Amino acid sequence: MSVEVRVEAGRIARLLRARGGIAYRRISQRTERVARIAEAEAPGSMGSYISWKVQDGPRGLEGVIVCDHPAVRYVLDGTRPHLIRPRRPKGVLRFEVHGHVVFTRLVRHPGTRPNDFLARALRLGR
Template sequence: MSVEVRIDPGRIARLLRARGNIAHRKMSQRTERVARIAETEAPGSMGRYISWKVVEGPRGLQGVIVCDHHAVHYVLNGTRPHLIRPRRRNGVLRFEVDGQVVFTRLVRHPGTRPNDFMARALRLGR
């Protein structure tokens, strides 16, 4: 009695990449877990702008997490000290300091340190 086994690498690769298979489900679970951690680590309301998906990349399945908030670049990379001026020519800036409303024409912002909450979420999600 003899047994012959033939392995078709292309067929195995297609099976592993098929939607809904075990590899896709595991990648979805991991990606969603990291995205949820990123939502909690994100400052303010930025967590509401985080979405995730699983796509097929050049090396197989990849989990992709995206933050579409307009200021995410400044949060991740930080900012240097800078001036803030009103948008209108003769306008004023209005904000609160210690519960008091302040009006001014110029703010000297000290800058912010980088807050790479996406990388931190990836580390915590492993």
């Protein structure tokens, strides 16, 4: 009595990539976990701009985490010292310092250190 077993690589690959398959579920769980950590690590309201998805990539399934906040590049990369001026000519800037409202035409911003909260979330979410 003999038993024949065929391993069809194409079928196995399709099974692994299928939505709801083992690999898809595992990647979804891990991607969601990292996205939740990134939301917690993000400064200010930036966490509410984070979304995630699982998609087909060049080497198979991949988890993708995106932050759509308009200032995310400045937070991730940091900024050098710079001047801030009003958008309109003869306009003023308005902000609060220690509870007092301040009006001025020029701010000498000292710059910010990089805060790569996405990479930190990836390390913490392993």
